[in-house]
Amino acid sequence: MVYRRISSDMKECALRLWEAGWAKEDVCSVLTVSRSSLYRWAQIFDEFGSVTPPPSPMRGRPRIIGMAAMTTIKEIYARNSDAYLDELQWHLAIHHDIVISISALQETLVRAGLTRKVLHKIASERDEARRAEFMHSFICASLWSRTCWARCYSQSPIYPRPALLSRGCNEQGGISCSACHSRITGFL
Template structure:
């Protein structure tokens, strides 16, 4: 069973059989799994109290423009609404030491709901 998803029930069953003194060879034959998988599941179970690893919290790239920066840009537009995007990019570079392209800034402002019509 190479590269297939194994249910948590089957993993728990294998670990329980192993706890009841079954041989890994017998568990492997009965459930159609590898003996090495049992060792991995045991290690995961000891760490997380479940044979399934929790999903990784690190998904995707980290955001360059955070919500706090978007609020600062919104405050900047509140004081001077005639700014162009390249001027805001320069302001972010000087004030916050963040280099961002005008297209990225435009996309982030649009996703945050900060359009020129609203500002």
Template structure:
């Protein structure tokens, strides 16, 4: 039998005729419906008080993230005061663990954010006055999230900050000398480090720490350093 849509009015009409005592054959013949349909509508009417069954409840395991929790995550990306559009998924994962005592995967968080209209995109950096307590450029983030169709902004200092060069000497047991130098490390600074920090801890061959090994960087092989070594 070919399926045909039966309007709610016809279903109610069938129920009224049944209540009035009409035989089932006459109801089906008058309304052009099947007996099984009429009996099904009678069951729905008895159970729900209407001839239209309510929508079936969604099946499957309930989501770990309720609407309240998802809204809390969305606020992180849309709140201009306390939010941060550069937040990472693992940071959101920690946020949920601390605030809601939930352990969910980053994939789950990403899926719920996308469903809520929060999408990943390149950050648009906005210059701000440098803060010494803030991250420098080597910690900047390239990607963030915001509402679909809107730009993701990040307030960041454009000052590159102070560059520091590190130099160290090691043996088989670990570090024996180390020095941090503001700016680039030149030949004079490297010479001073070797003379002041490394050579005092070395001994004449063939004793322990009697061989100095350097790479092929030019400033490591100056004539002045060769003479003192």
């Protein structure tokens, strides 16, 4: 007989019929179950009081990093938020005897909610005039040096053309910088 999942109410029904005096062969033929299944359900019922055993307490893969090591990592990040993964790897190897790869350590930290974020200045601390001046000089310099920092071609037609560079269709073949509205010619 092939393996099939039998519901717990059908197992209970089989045991009740057997206890009511039905012959084992009759119960097995009516419910189309094997005799060994009937004996196994009776044994599980005697042991646990239910026809289904409780789930195993050992589920899933064992974790490489235990709670003590994770607490230590959280303390390290609280004191030194710019610690690198190789430093954490070294600390775990020396102090906790845990050998773990950097990719597994990163995955464990992400699962624990300890992600690394790029630090930026708060918007209120930014100097908008200096930022606008830098962006203007960066755009104009990239146009003069024939490098394009914006995406001109993409893999999919859903991307719109970048707003900072607009290629003009003029007789000189130049491009225009929309930040300063100046026209640069001669290199297209």
